[in-house]
Amino acid sequence: MTAIMFDFLIAPFSEFAFMQRALVGTIAIALGGGPVGVFLMLRRMSLTGDAMAHAILPGAAFGYLLAGLSLPAMTIGGLIAGVVVAIAAGLVSRLTTLKEDASLAAFYLLSLALGVTIVSLRGSNVDLLHVLFGTVLALDDSTLLLLASISSITLVALAVLYRPLVLECVDPTFLRSVSRTGTPTHLIFLGLVVMNLVGGFHALGTLLAVGMMMLPAAAARFWSEDITIMMLWSIAIGIVSGVGGLLLSFHAELPAGPAIILVAGGLYVLSLVFGREGGLLWLVMPGRHLEA
């Protein structure tokens, strides 16, 4: 029995270096993306995250156009595009009557079309697939270092900005009355989102990067009523999705990126049904009421 378990769960990682690398990469993504996703969700910016993930594409594609499948070129291109779109969407919604969600939708459709067009200018369909869905099974040393750095920077920055970030969500008027850190905090947070999306982009591609951010966070919402514990849940769910998705892809010979997101999606549905905090099951069977 243990032998079967070992063959199924451990052997793929102990025998194949590419699986080990994929594992390290997804854990790094889960560590950074998990907490960032929780804050995105609590700030009601889930769709912003989605739009920004798409916005990265033309930047990365432009880097690709200049330098081929080069890590630094595509990373820098993606970061620039992400920041530009985040700021542009903020400005458009502030200066015009268009709401932020509408301007984000406009930006992201434009970005997606532009990005695909740019990649097609030079590359093959294989390259296009690489950009859209990532290559989690082919992470080289420098990409792993990039992912690890991004998650380290993210965790340190969140620790430093934790108080204003929470306050800006729950009681922004109060924060403004005691401190001027609100706006810089918001901007740095947007920067973290872009960074994590660019990291996720290398492993999972532009279309799925946001999945490792939002699905674990949304699932975590059903397991805790406390933001710190919710972030731990989000990280744990992200890691389990990574491991589970890689195993699923290994045994069932599925593409790895979509398998990871499928597992994350499955965990979200499970949480939605069975979650202790507001899961559907507890709505249907609330149990007998308490004394007080």
Added chain:
Amino acid sequence: MSKTTIRFDGLTLGYDRRPAVHHLSGEIASGSLMAVVGPNGAGKSTLLKGIVGTLRPLSGRIDVSLDVRSRIAYLPQAAEIDRSFPISVYDIVAMGLWFRTGLFGGIGAKDRTRIEEALSAVGLIGFERRPISTLSGGQMQRALFARLLIQDAPVILLDEPFTAIDEKTTSDLLALVKRWHHEKRTVVAVLHDLDVVRRVFPETLLIAREPVAWGETKGVLSAENLLKARSMVEAYDPYAEACSRNAA
């Protein structure tokens, strides 16, 4: 003569060049217990935002003594708080320590004692670990008053603190307001219940975009003044011209 803490000089506050508070001059003396009264849209909340400093004057000035500027405790209207946010009562109250802790400062044993005292003063012992989403409107307001206690500020601004709050909670929280007054803190509260104003607040500013009357509560809340305030129209003239009464 008491020391002046807050002075207005031809103050106009508003949004998008349109005034919400028009040409206000006067001063709130240190240790005052003052009510701000007026119809909806009269600029009461706007005035508080101006004092806190989150809204810049369109013209005129607000002078707040330096030692007070960074130490104003402000209770916004209830609607501005995200009640669904996953955070405990204890943490909401502990936010009041911001002036002392800032970004990184730790919360020590002394602070914990103060938080417990504040929770007990508002009658929320036993609620520490409860998420704020499970509180009733009155309990939430009690928690926010505990946060004000923790802030320990010389100036306290309350924006409609008793709206949609039951009588018991209102009288409990009014007791805290009176305590602050005894401790010589300056308290400014936006209120709608004129009985409460007459009973507790010695000084009143009646405002309807422009100040209607300001001074001793009894005189300010005369039938004549109230009628005058009520006749204020929530006017919005799309072709309004630049105001010519600019304070020099």
